[in-house]
Amino acid sequence: MNRISVMKPWLGAAESEALAEVVASGWVAQGPRTAAFEGAFAEHQHVQHAVATSSCTTALQLALIVAGVRPGDDVVVPSFSFIATANAPTYLGARPVFADVEESTGNLSADTVAAVLTGKTTAIIAVDQGGMPLDLEPLRHLCDERGIALVEDAACAAGSTYRGNPVGGGADVSAWSFHPRKLLTTGEGGMLTTNNAEWAARARRLREHAMDVSAAERHGSTLAPQEHYGEVGYNFRMTDLQAAVGLVQLGKLDAMVQRRRELAQRYREAFGGMSGLRCARDPEHGTSNFQSFWVEVLPEFRMDREQLIEKLAADEISARRGIMAAHRQPAYAGHPGMVSPLPVTERLTDNTLILPLYHELAEHEQDRVISSVLTAGGG
Template sequence: MSRINVMQPWLGQAEIDAVAEVISSGWVAQGPRVAQFEREFAQSQQVAHAVAVSSCTTALQLALVVAGVSAGDDVVVPSFSFIATANAPVYVGARPVFADVDPLTGNLSAETLLAALTPATTAVIAVDQGGVPVDLDAIRAVTDPLGIVVIEDAACGVGSVYRGRPVGAGADLTAWSFHPRKILTTGEGGMLTSPHQELADRARRLREHAMSVSAADRHANTLAPAEEYTEVGYNFRMTDLQAAVGIVQLERLPVVVERRREIAAVYSAAIASIPGLRAVADPEWGTSNFQSFWVEVGYPYPLDRDELLTALANADISARRGIMASHRQPAYRDRSTGEASLAVTDQLTDSTLILPIYHELTGDDQDRVIRVLRFGAGLS
């Protein structure tokens, strides 16, 4: 049997040709391909401005900075998320305050947010976990009257839909990831989007050391204009090599999402007949891109989560434990991170796993995965 990976990017000759063209041009750093990728990404996500950066983590950090979050502030974040969500507030001197999540979607909800708010809360990071769209309107109904900014962490969300629009379109600031485990990849890389010109303009300067004149503008002139550094900035730039891959990947996005939803539908139908397993599903307010397909393992399934992971591994199938509980990681175990109950986070972290899902997963390979799930339940 050949190994079935939990995830693999869909890359081909078109990406190779795009990178070769950039190398031949002689302009490999941030330049015209980055600008093109920003324009096309903004258009696809139905948002006015897009700022390409080096990762989703740096996009989250920039979002907090341009939103005015600073030392002494509290930022509510779900613990049920990759640790970068919690790290970003620390980078700007703020305190991440952990909130619990909805048991069905794995996302922050209005109720769990209310339980975590503090008098010092100035921002909330709401995550589209695994591609499941967060109910942004419900969260903003809590935050907007309080003057609290909402930053959407759409690291997993490209191609997901919230109330008829792409996720992130309704947020003041949204951060995106193009890591290889995401369905649109540039190798490493990220994007910050916003409907607000002033926020995007400042983020664009800050990602490039806060220079008053961009590197692209300086290199376009034989006699480069003098630049000023208007504040302390960062080196969070994306390269044209990465952007060239992203432009091709963006063209593939509708086909990729359609295929992943087909795979998810097959999994969901099979799991519905296996007592004790629950598959992640679309919420009533939108549709998921199924960046991850996670399953909750519970009674009366005969195996626990870790035993099922072992059974899959014995069949040469690479699955993964579900989303981490950031509050249980050593980096946050001894920090002050709020007092809200995180019971659902603990339960989901201990009982969920992620099944293989990627564009080129074959029907035979998916059948192998499902057979292990059924065999673990004592079904033929």
Template sequence: MKPWLGAEEAEAAAAAVLSGWVAQGPKVAAFEDAFARRVAALHAVAVSSCTTALHVALHLLDVRPGDEVVVPSLSFIATANAVRYCGATPVFADVEVETGNLSAATVEAVLTERTRAVIVVHQAGVPADVDALRALCGPRGVTVVEDAACAAGSTYRGVPVGADAELAAWSFHPRKLITTGEGGMLTTNREQWAVRGRRLREHGMSVSAAERHSGGGAVVESYLETAFNYRMTDIQAAVGLVQLSKLDAIVRRRRELAARYHELLATVFETDGPGLRPVRDPEHGTTNYQSYWVMLPEDTSLERNDVLARLAERGVSARRGIMAAHLEPAYAGHPHGDLPVTESFTKRSLILPLYHDLTTAEQDTVVEELKAALHVPLAAR
């Protein structure tokens, strides 16, 4: 993955520096407004990362020790960590084979009377079926929080992912489609949560630093609750505004490249028998192809790490697929049920290079070297 950055972003960052206002200020407010409009949410709260957005979301829900929050183990470890930050217990649920996402069936299997929330991840930009999860969780008083870290530009039932979310968290890390270097966003359709979220990101102050410095006169703030320092800077937001203007073009280009991968790898994809299985759009939406992952066949003798090593030797920078948190040392001994799909997914998946400036020749090289690493016969190549 390479971010699509250029002179326009550099000029925007420089302008923010030259303005003298480099901390959270007017550019952050403008970025919040623009992002909320883009994802069809009523409110957006800019923060320092998607991880901090998740933490604030759980704080807004008053998640505390003794509570449980259902999460996929198949996700970057931050999803589970945010639950621990609140002193609550992450409960790992399995995922669907087709999408790598939680489903109503996998979540229902682990719900208890202590479940306070479910964090559903739109994994690698593939939209999860959140309507089914809300139908399951709503009558139980369980809130569905959307981890949309990778999902900017993806759609669900014809609208942007996160449009109807009670709470959704987003990432602007350089591995995502649009970046501010580091940074995140929390979106919600509840005004009271947006107001408190902005307070929580800034030490619990009753009046923001930007309001104090721009309002004129003497303004003395109060600190209304114990909170955090999760602010975004105006430099980051200035870059984010430029990046957001490119989002449609980025999604369009990634979907073109993904379609070409589908075509070039068709001979080794699963059809009537075992073969590579690629990420694809689910029936209920479209993916932005934040990552182009493929799954090795169940019955293959190939080890995923051996395939990655072979590709690396040939100059192709592929990566392991999505991690499973319950298999990491940080969660050693953490109780969990059987997670067969999760464990198969993390063991057999790998991510191929996909970025805006990927050339046809580079993509051809990736495909040829992958086929060679898989020992595909020459006739199939």
């Protein structure tokens, strides 16, 4: 049997042709393709400004900087997330304060955030975990009441919706990932989006060493203008090679979301009558792109989570443990941001797994996954 991977990017001839065009142009660094990708992504997400970056992590770091987070501040984050969410404030000398998440979505809620706010809280990073849209409006109200910046970590969420609109637009600033495990990939790369023109302009400067004249402007001029550096910046740029791939991928995004939602529905129908499995599903306030399809293995299932992963592996099916709990990682052991117990986070981390789901997953391959899980559960 062929091994079934847990995820695969959907790449093909169109991406290869776009890369060849960039190479032939002689301009491979951040330049016209990057600007075009920024404009197209902003339009797709219904926001005014998009700033391409080298990764979602660097986009998150810039988002916190432009939102005014400083050393010594507290930033509320979910522990139930990839560790980059907690790392971004740490890079700035701020303290990530871990909040628990909702059982149904794996996302922060206004209640879980309110439980860990301090007098030093200046920002919240709310994650659309696995593409599941967070309930933004209660968080928006909480932040507005307290003068706190709302940063959306939409790393996994391109193509997800909140109350009929693309996610990300209701936050003060959002960050996106184009890693190969996401729907829309550029290999590595990220994006910052915001409706705040001043924040976007500063992020553009900071991503290339805080130069007041962009590298594209300098290299495109016969007589290059003299640049100046008003503050300490970073090298967080995207290349035109990556952006060219991103433009092609953006054109395929709607088809990717449709296919993933069809496959997710097949999983839910197959496991709907099975005792002991709880499947990810859309919340009432939005729709998921199903960047990941996760299931929670409940006590009444015949196997525990680890045994089920081993069973799938024996059937040549690659699954993954669910989202990590950052506060359990050695990097954050004994961290002062652990101010409250996180029972839901720990339960989900211990008992969830991610099943194969990607655009080119054939139905006969998905049937193999379904059969393996049903057999494991005694069905």
